[in-house]
Amino acid sequence: MIGAVRCELLIYDVQSLKQKRSVLKSIQTRLKQRYNLSVAETAYYDSWQRAELTLVTVANDRVVCERELQRALTLIDGQPEAERTITEYEWL
Template identity: 35%
Template sequence: MVVGYGIITFRLHDCRSLKEKRSVVKSVVHQIQNHFNVSVAEVGANDIHQMAEIGFALVGNSGPLVNSKMDKILNFAHELRVAQVIDSEMEMMRL
C-alpha cells in the first residue's frame, strides 16, 4: 500500500475578509475532491485572509499511480483561476 499526501499553499488576491476566503477555499476543496476523489481539507493559514493551505491525501496500490495522481492534483491547482499556487510539498510512503 502506498500513501501519498501533500500541502499546497495558495495566495488569494481578491479576498478582503475571512468570509471571502472561506468561500474560495470551500470551492477549491470541493473541486479537488470531486475531480480526484481524494481527502482534502484546509490545514493552515486559517487566520490570514490572503493565504490558504490545502492538504490532501490518497492511497493506492502502486507508487507510480499515486505519484501520477499527486502531480495531476498539483497541475489542477495551478490551473485554478481563483488562487495562485505559491508553494507545494508532496510525499509518498510505502506501508
C-alpha cells in the same frame, strides 16, 4: 502507498475570511468530485490571502499516487483566484 502533498496558496482579491473560505470550498469541492483523494485546509486559518491545503491519496503503487496528486495540482494551478507557491510531497 500513501501520498500526501502540502501546498501553500496565495488567494487574490479577497477582503475577508468569508471570501477566502468561499474560494477554498470551491477548490476543495472540485478536487473531491474529480479525483480519488481527501483534501483539507491545514494552516493559515486566520489569514485572508494565504492558505495551506493538504491532499492525500492511497493506491497500491507510487506512480498511481503521483499521477493523481499531479492532476489535482494541475486543477489548483488552473484556478485564477489562487496561486500555488510552496509544495511539499510526503510518501508513507
